[in-house]
Amino acid sequence: MFSKFFFKRGIPILTLMLLSVSSSNAQKAVGSPKNEKIMEVAVILFEDYETLDVFGPAEIFGRLVDQYRLNFYSLEGGIISNRHGVPIMTEKLTNVEIKPDIVLIPGGLGTRSEVDNPLLINKIKELSESSDYVLSVCTGSVLLAKTRLLDGKRATSNKRAFSWVTSQNGSVDWDKKARWVVDGKYYTSSGVSAGMDMALGFLADKHGIEFARKVAKEIEYNWIEDKDNDNFVTQ
Amino acid sequence: MFSKFFFKRGIPILTLMLLSVSSSNAQKAVGSPKNEKIMEVAVILFEDYETLDVFGPAEIFGRLVDQYRLNFYSLEGGIISNRHGVPIMTEKLTNVEIKPDIVLIPGGLGTRSEVDNPLLINKIKELSESSDYVLSVCTGSVLLAKTRLLDGKRATSNKRAFSWVTSQNGSVDWDKKARWVVDGKYYTSSGVSAGMDMALGFLADKHGIEFARKVAKEIEYNWIEDKDNDNFVTQ
Numbered sequence: 001m002f003s004k005f006f007f008k009r010g011i012p013i014l015t016l017m018l019l020s021v022s023s024s025n026a027q028k029a030v031g032s033p034k035n036e037k038i039m040e041v042a043v044i045l046f047e048d049y050e051t052l053d054v055f056g057p058a059e060i061f062g063r064l065v066d067q068y069r070l071n072f073y074s075l076e077g078g079i080i081s082n083r084h085g086v087p088i089m090t091e092k093l094t095n096v097e098i099k100p101d102i103v104l105i106p107g108g109l110g111t112r113s114e115v116d117n118p119l120l121i122n123k124i125k126e127l128s129e130s131s132d133y134v135l136s137v138c139t140g141s142v143l144l145a146k147t148r149l150l151d152g153k154r155a156t157s158n159k160r161a162f163s164w165v166t167s168q169n170g171s172v173d174w175d176k177k178a179r180w181v182v183d184g185k186y187y188t189s190s191g192v193s194a195g196m197d198m199a200l201g202f203l204a205d206k207h208g209i210e211f212a213r214k215v216a217k218e219i220e221y222n223w224i225e226d227k228d229n230d231n232f233v234t235q
Numbered sequence: 236m237f238s239k240f241f242f243k244r245g246i247p248i249l250t251l252m253l254l255s256v257s258s259s260n261a262q263k264a265v266g267s268p269k270n271e272k273i274m275e276v277a278v279i280l281f282e283d284y285e286t287l288d289v290f291g292p293a294e295i296f297g298r299l300v301d302q303y304r305l306n307f308y309s310l311e312g313g314i315i316s317n318r319h320g321v322p323i324m325t326e327k328l329t330n331v332e333i334k335p336d337i338v339l340i341p342g343g344l345g346t347r348s349e350v351d352n353p354l355l356i357n358k359i360k361e362l363s364e365s366s367d368y369v370l371s372v373c374t375g376s377v378l379l380a381k382t383r384l385l386d387g388k389r390a391t392s393n394k395r396a397f398s399w400v401t402s403q404n405g406s407v408d409w410d411k412k413a414r415w416v417v418d419g420k421y422y423t424s425s426g427v428s429a430g431m432d433m434a435l436g437f438l439a440d441k442h443g444i445e446f447a448r449k450v451a452k453e454i455e456y457n458w459i460e461d462k463d464n465d466n467f468v469t470q
């Protein structure tokens with residue numbers, strides 16, 4: 001996956017050698033269901049994304065190498081970082097024709113400015129319309145709500161930022177209590193770690209709850225299985 | 236932090252502009268304790284590291300911008316990726332004189348080959364000896380055990396890889412039941428998500444349990460506070 005990308009960008013041959021080592025280590029997850037094709041996951045990054053919003057779901061989808069493939073994108077491409085100092089390499093969104101099966105939109109403080117970035121919002125809209133599923137974590141649902149694709153639909157977000165989130169689009173049926181919400185092809189979650197619960201919930205919907213439980217156990221994660229009750233709401 | 240690094244490597248000016256946007260967004264975590272200095276965290280990466288082993292603790296330390304600063308290193312520098320396809324930018328370990336306060340060593344399938352890489356083991360040994368704390372997640376404890384610095388000390392690792400881990404160094408007092416183990420300056424955790432529990436445990440030891448609970452709540456993480464009982468051992 002990365003070879004084509006890095007060749008295009010002229011990244012040193014050493015990097016390619018390292019990446020080839022990585023891909024040769026690819027192993028099947030135990031008990032993976034056999035799907036007919038690998039689903040491409042497009043992770044949309046922007047400056048000051050929230051670290052775990054991205055890499056919690058990335059751990060869960062990424063380990064299922066027979067079913068899902070992660071691709072990291074941003075408007076400008078190149079290194080995208082955040083206030084935590086986590087520099088991730090991305091491909092330029094506008095340079096490539098992509099038709100992901102799943103779009104993943106993280107939250108983070110960066111959403112406060114990106115919500116007013118029509119270039120990003122329009123790209124999210126375009127990708128979301130053509131994809132099978134759209135998943136957002138934390139305040140990532142604000143960016144999705146700005147596309148108007150959530151109008152009339154149920155959704156949730158980080159409860160600590162709820163008044164700001166809901167002020168950005170009053171036509172969404174915002175759920176104040178859910179850990180995550182599913183409405184058609186749209187999955188939206190509460191804050192940070194809730195993205196992992198939602199990703200496991202997505203696996204349960206696609207592959208059955210026992211499969212999702214097995215993945216949770218492999219990563220030693222205490223999965224909150226009940227999407228309707230977020231115990232962080234009233235704490 | 237990144238400017239010096241990227242200038243050295245000739246990364247395009249656009250990247251620097253993006254990074255400067257990121258650093259200007261840096262905000263203080265609510266209720267952060269006031270320490271006298273920022274602790275430098277050196278995350279040691281290698282090909283085929285485990286995603287959440289790195290970015291779980293990175294979320295926890297990274298958000299405390301007044302107390303901790305993340306730095307990502309690898310033997311060769313540049314982009315380091317894994318079977319999940321997560322490409323992270325690192326600085327070259329042998330190019331810089333660093334004296335981190337905290338060393339963080341993730342696990343992952345890559346440890347199966349890195350355990351026989353004396354260059355990496357020696358570098359981990361050198362950094363661990365000079366740092367105040369050394370934290371390992373999952374099979375990262377094998378790399379640490381190979382330095383012999385854990386000889387005669389209590390430690391733990393991923394229970395699913397326990398027989399391989401313990402076969403690499405029989406002079407370590409391996410704990411089969413713990414979620415994480417503290418022995419002096421060495422913190423070692425069980426698999427994947429256990430790294431987050433350990434990182435929160437480290438915060439509790441340094442700043443008090445209420446502070447650690449506040450961070451766990453901010454990231455909506457159901458922290459397993461009891462380090463002695465890993466409920467994934469018997470599942």
